[in-house]
Structure formats: C-alpha cells, structure tokens
Amino acid sequence: MPAPSPTLNPPLPIRDGISPSYLWLPEGQWPDLLTFLTSHFSDVEESTWLARLAKNEVVDIHGNVLQKNSPAKRGMCIFYYREIDDETPIPFEAHILHQDEHLLVVDKPHFLPVIPGGRFLQETLLVRLKKQTGLQHLSPIHRLDRETAGVMLFSHNPETRGKYQSLFQQRTISKIYHALAPALPAEDLPLTYRSRMVDGASFFVMQETQGEANSETFIEIAKCYGDFNLYQLSPVTGKKHQLRLHMSSLGAPIINDSFYPVALPCKGDDFSAPLQLLAKSITFTDPISGESRTFTSQRELDFSQLRR
Template sequence: MGGPADASAMLLPLLPMRDGVAPSYMWVQELAPGPALAYLLARFADVTESTWRDRMARREVIDGSGVVLGPDSLLRRGLRIWYYRELDDETPIPFEEQILYRDAHLLVVDKPHFLPTTPGGRFLHESLLVRLKHKLGEEQLIPIHRLDRETAGVVLFSLRAENRGAYQSLFQQRSVEKVYEALAPAMPDRAFPFIHRSRMVDGTPFFRMEEAPGEPNSETLIDVIEPRAEGMLYRLQPRTGRKHQLRVHMAALGAPILNDAFYPVALPIKEDDFINPLKLLARAIAFDDPVSGERRRFESVRTL
C-alpha cells in the first residue's frame, strides 16, 4: 500500500522530508475510487476525518504530479498519493543512539535497546532512522540491515543510493561477520563452543518464530565468555539471519535470553520495562567494504 519513500527507487517523493520523516505514498487501485476524502477514510480506518482535512488544508496530501488534493478531489485508478504519516502521543524512548563511524557512503550507529530501527506501528519519530534523518538532514539514509527493537548494538546505514546495493549484497551473500553477546542461564551439560542448527518457521502469535522438524535453515555458533551473577555471558555468531534467530535458538536450548518477553513463551503485552531490557547486544560487525576495498570492523561501546 505504501511506505516511507526510498530515494533509490523510481518513485521520487514530491513532498520534502519533515523533521526526519520522509513522505509515504499509496497507489489508487480501485476502478471508481471517488472523492479523495471519502477514499482515504475508507482506506485508513484509524485516521479521523478531521485529521485528513487538516492535512489537506496544510497542502500535505498531493498526487503523483504534485497537485494538492482536497476533500472533493476526484481520484482515478493508477493515481499515486503522497502524504505524511503522523502519530499522536508517541511514547518517548529515553535512550540515545551513538554514531560510531561516518564517511561519504556509510554510517555506523550504536542503537540502544527499545528503539526500533525503522518506523512502524506506534513508532515514528521514536525510531532510529527518523532520529538520524532529523539530526543529520540525510534524506537518502537507509538501513542496510536491521536489529529487533529489543536488541541494542551496531547497525549499518547507507548514505548513497548508487552503492546501497553493494552493501546490501554483503548480507545476502553472508559475507558479513556478526558477533552478539547475550546473558542467559548456564548450560552445564554443554561442551563449548558448539553449533546449533534448526529449521525455523513462523509461529503463534504471528510475531513469533519457532523451531520445527525438517531441513535446518538457521545456524548459530555459541560460546561462553564469562560467568555473571545473573547467569552466563555468551558469544553468539549467527551464520544465517532468520528473524529472532538468536532468541529462538537460546530458548530452544533451555537458556532463554534474560528479559525476553517473546521466548520461550510470549508474555502479555505491557508497557516497556526500561529498567530490564533484553540482554542481547549486537557487539561487532566486520566485512570487506565493497566501495573502498578496506577491511571494516565496528564494535558497540555498550555493555550488558
């Protein structure tokens, strides 16, 4: 239906970035869509009529030709509509990101716990991407990969559309070395290091993953760093990049990561517990830079 504009795509936004928020877009696909206001109310049930009227009065709803749309503007099939996504009463995330490295092509950031990498759901301005766009004024900024909202650590961003694909291909080709740290219960019957492989599939509820019989599609190298009062500090090196892979693997081994609200079972949804974050940190990332040819290694300054 649409999403934040990507300057590398052919769909160039016709509204400027605003406070770090790139305009979103949607396509009109119905044969007889009718007037703009009625159409938008039908498509976005959670957005009120007064909100759309206010956006239109501010000239912030336009078509693909740059024509400002009003409540009675007649739409046609195939039309593209640009608008800004807005949220009321967004909960502040009281932790700050830290820039570890920047050049003309690459931005490396140390993400705090609880901050999502990109906007979604109840998070917009309180996302790493929007925060960085607002602070740096870089409209072309795009994450090369992502971390779960609950996970802290190193995240890479592309600053230039022309070589973004080269960096993204590193992850697709598994040419990136990723090291995580996790606090979890001890596994006294295990000989370290060892490799855990499993088949991961979509679970229940929809936001969870689970292991299932069949050919493995996920792999993690697990080692011990040191004992802690809360349990054991582990070094985790994923060889694949499945959603929630490290959290699923540790839970399956009987050592769920401390403060994990999803695994081994999903707890009732509640407000974020800022005092007790998930004890999982993307410690370091290393790769051969496809632009400069240099060996790169970036490490988080955070601790668990």
C-alpha cells in the first residue's frame, strides 16, 4: 500500500525519506496479527515481520504498538515501514530546476521511478528528493514513466497543492515532449492523432479500441535524420503511455520502447538503451501569482541510439 493520503494522518514518522505504508485489513479470519501478515505478504519472510514487530514499527491507526499475537480484525488499519533488501542503485541523478514556497521543479533522468513501488524504494525520485531537500510534504503533481526523462512538478505545500493539480485536471497546462522514432513518409505531418485507449491484456500496457476517442496528441517534426525523425509531441490528454502507444500505432515506435508495439522481456538493470522520450518543457499560468511560467529540461535525447 502506498504512503498515506493527505487526509490520513500517519502515526509513524517519515524515516530516511520514506513515509510509512498502510493497509486496511480485508475480510477474513486469522488467529493473530503475525498469521495475517505472513499470509497476506507471502513474499516477506516471517523473520522480517518479527523483527519489525520487535522494533515497535507496526502500529494501528491510533499509534498503538502491535505485537505478533495482537488481534487481526477486518477493517483495522495497520502502519509499517516497507523495506527492500539489496536494492539496485540507479546511477543517474535528477537536477533541481526551480524551488519556491509551493513548487519544486526537477529534471528527471531515464530509469528512475518517481514513487516507491515494486522493487524500488530508496532508488526513487520522490525519496531521493525528500532526503536532499528536507521537504517532508513533497508530492508529485503529475506522473512520468520510469523510462521517460524530463521535467516534473512537485508540490511541497499541502495548502496550495490542489490549485496546481487542477491545472492538469482542467488541461490548462501545456507539455512538449521530444521523441526519436522512425520517419513516417506516408503521413502528412504535422497531424493530430486521436484514439480510444483502454487497459491492455497485461496490466502494464495500454491498447486502442473502437469507440469515442479519449486521447489526443499533436505530432510534428522538429528535425529529420535520414530514416528517423526528432518528433515534437504535444499531448492534449494525459493517458498512461499515451505518446508511446500513439507513435507505435502510427508505425513509428519510439526508439528503445520495450512495451510498444510488443512487450519485451524485462531488461532488469540494463541501463544501456534508454527510451528516447523526453518531457522537454511545461508551460502554465501560475494559479497563485498569475504569471506565465515555463520550465525546460536541460537534457537531450541520445542520437547515438539511432545507430544501435
């Protein structure tokens, strides 16, 4: 379970940049808490839970310390710290572009996940930034794939967070991406591509289907490189994997895309072939000051990848 929402006040403090995780117990019957924990988290050793319990690091919503023989009942909420052994270091750094009393704007590298999940915890952008800046209320305002680099906005002021989130909800923010992909000689560019996107058969991919369009991208050529182009992509909507799927559907999958048009086996910790997709800039009218603001990534795509 992710870190608590702003309306759920965690009884455990942030530790080493990590907010406590929480879980509402589902329907079921268990003789004690340890039995529930070992059955629900089948990939976590019993000895790990015993160690966490011994350190008083498993508590209920009121902060009461739980023991291995504490009752486990449907509807109770428990808090704990998630841990990952032998997490692989990601050898790329984010750069801070801007910081004020409301926002933190960063230039994210390829391969770095934004938030903890799966096999990533400390090696995530959010945790790294919390440790670097000391901003404990830091929260991403929008999402960026692990494989994608570029500009990201974070809020660190809960009182004004909603104003910035509404920019994305109301689509009053302009985003420009750069992508390296094969040329499209049969297409008359620039063009606006629309389609209906839904979850694919695998949980991590999207697919297109018949029906009213719910995704839209404006596509133009920034520069030609023989059989390849540097494309400038301007998404109107913000569906998961929208740019990757749209380019693949047009017949120009983004260089080094391991999901589209075919999902390839996981490359694990191979950092040699970054997806050639970059969130180049974000422009919006600041909802508090009223000024026009643009933040631009200092990164560039790797044209040597065209020779791979």
